[in-house]
Amino acid sequence: MNAYDFLGSHYDDLVGDPNASQAWVDWIESAKPGHRFLELGCGSGEITRRLAQTHQVDGLDLSPAMLEAARAKDSEQMVHWIEGDMRDLSALGQYDAIGCFCDSFNYLIEDQEVQDFFHIVADHLVDGGLFLFDSHGTSRLQEFAEDYEEAGTFEDGTQVQWVISTSGDELYQDFAFYLPDGRTIEEHHLQRIYPLETLKSWLESDFEILSVIGDFGEESLENCEKLFLICKKKPKGSQEGEKK
Numbered sequence: 424m425n426a427y428d429f430l431g432s433h434y435d436d437l438v439g440d441p442n443a444s445q446a447w448v449d450w451i452e453s454a455k456p457g458h459r460f461l462e463l464g465c466g467s468g469e470i471t472r473r474l475a476q477t478h479q480v481d482g483l484d485l486s487p488a489m490l491e492a493a494r495a496k497d498s499e500q501m502v503h504w505i506e507g508d509m510r511d512l513s514a515l516g517q518y519d520a521i522g523c524f525c526d527s528f529n530y531l532i533e534d535q536e537v538q539d540f541f542h543i544v545a546d547h548l549v550d551g552g553l554f555l556f557d558s559h560g561t562s563r564l565q566e567f568a569e570d571y572e573e574a575g576t577f578e579d580g581t582q583v584q585w586v587i588s589t590s591g592d593e594l595y596q597d598f599a600f601y602l603p604d605g606r607t608i609e610e611h612h613l614q615r616i617y618p619l620e621t622l623k624s625w626l627e628s629d630f631e632i633l634s635v636i637g638d639f640g641e642e643s644l645e646n647c648e649k650l651f652l653i654c655k656k657k658p659k660g661s662q663e664g665e666k667k
């Protein structure tokens with residue numbers, strides 16, 4: 424099964440937290456993003472729908488199941504939901520701000536893929552437009568050096584087992600779902616964790632990095648679970664390597 428094919432329909436039950444979603448939105452709004460906003464890897468749309476109260480928002484995700492969950496909650500059709508891969512935004516236009524939140528970025532696992540992604544995001548921002556995203560802090564590699572296990576039961580009786588482990592700079596999330604009808608469904612998620620200095624070196628040709636904080640500013644950059652970055656697209660012509 425692809426990542427989120429099954430988890431998509433239970434994602435909010437597993438990790439949904441309205442207070443945390445609002446904290447994300449407060450952080451995003453503190454950067455004063457412009458009106459046209461694109462959220463990449465928007466998942467079940469908890470942040471997306473909140474942003475759509477005050478912005479014109481497109482939400483893009485690879486997973487049909489996540490988008491189905493997102494659409495089901497958007498009865499007023501505030502968001503334009505798009506099924507797609509954030510590594511190819513060629514069908515999309517220009518935005519004042521682009522965001523990628525809650526680990527979605529860490530699903531990019533190749534160096535070149537990440538560097539291409541940053542260029543693609545920049546290409547879809549107006550000059551001075553903002554790119555906001557988070558990435559797991561490297562301390563997570565130590566945190567999950569020993570396997571972490573969690574188990575629970577959803578309202579429909581499905582039981583879940585969730586194991587988080589690491590190897591090198593990769594983080595694995597392995598899920599087993601035990602359905603009431605006796606079926607077992609497994610999902611395996613692979614993410615990669617990048618040092619901040621590497622991210623900065625890849626971002627700097629297209630972006631000025633305005634701010635980097637750990638865990639909403641509550642933790643140091645060394646010990647945080649997530650790095651939060653706010654980047655501003657450099658004006659055309661000022662990008663590194665481009666002829667003036």
Ligand SMILES: C[S@@+](CC[C@H](N)C(=O)[O-])C[C@H]1O[C@@H](n2cnc3c(N)ncnc32)[C@H](O)[C@@H]1O
Nearest residue numbers: 464465466484485486489508509524525527530
């Ligand atoms: C941990 S969830 C986060 C969802 C959402 N941002 C949130 O705040 O809850 C990661 C999401 O990234 C999506 N994703 C992973 N790789 C993607 C890609 N290449 N293009 C678009 N979405 C992707 C997954 O489908 C999933 O919905």
